[in-house]
Amino acid sequence: MARLPRNTYAGRRQQSRAADAALKLPVNSVAPAITGTEQEGATLTCSTGTWSNTPDAYSYQWNRSGSAIAAATASTYVPVTADVGATLTCTVKASNLGVARVATSAATAAIIAA
Numbered sequence: 001m002a003r004l005p006r007n008t009y010a011g012r013r014q015q016s017r018a019a020d021a022a023l024k025l026p027v028n029s030v031a032p033a034i035t036g037t038e039q040e041g042a043t044l045t046c047s048t049g050t051w052s053n054t055p056d057a058y059s060y061q062w063n064r065s066g067s068a069i070a071a072a073t074a075s076t077y078v079p080v081t082a083d084v085g086a087t088l089t090c091t092v093k094a095s096n097l098g099v100a101r102v103a104t105s106a107a108t109a110a111i112i113a114a
Contacts, residue, residue, distance in 0.1 A: 026055045026094035028103040034090055040079050040114040046090035048075075049103055055094035063089045063104075083111040 030050035036043055048058050062072035065086045069077075079088065087107040093100050 024053060024097045025099045026051045026053050026096050026101050028094070028101065031103050032090055032092045032105040034088065034105050034108055038079070038088075038108045038110070039112050040081060040084055042079065042114075044077050044079065044088065044108070046075050046077070046092065046105060048092050048094070049105075051094045053096050055096045057095045059093045059095070061091045061093070063091060079111045081113075084113045085110055087111070 028049055028051055032049040033047045035045050035047070038044070046060055046062070060073055060075050062069045062077045064083055066089070077088070077090070087110055089105050089107050091102050091104045093102045
């Protein structure tokens with residue numbers, strides 16, 4: 001979207017919306033964390049971390065060695081055979097009134113076989 005001149009109504013409105021969105025944007029101060037046993041078949045849980053500006057929704061994406069795991073979008077995840085030997089992270093998306101930001105956890109140790 002092109003930036004409009006500030007001396008027009010549309011330009012002032014666009015600038016106001018941008019400033020309003022910046023005030024609502026969640027800011028992460030403590031990264032999400034993964035807890036649980038790093039083993040195939042054991043449940044891992046991802047915390048939301050700590051955010052300012054009171055997010056109204058969170059969504060999750062689990063990642064194996066940096067790549068998204070299809071359909072792994074809950075706060076918990078149970079490692080499968082494909083995860084053995086790989087590290088996992090969890091990305092949390094915090095949304096607030098139409099604006100969002102993401103933060104990713106530290107990687108787990110390599111997942112071990114059951």
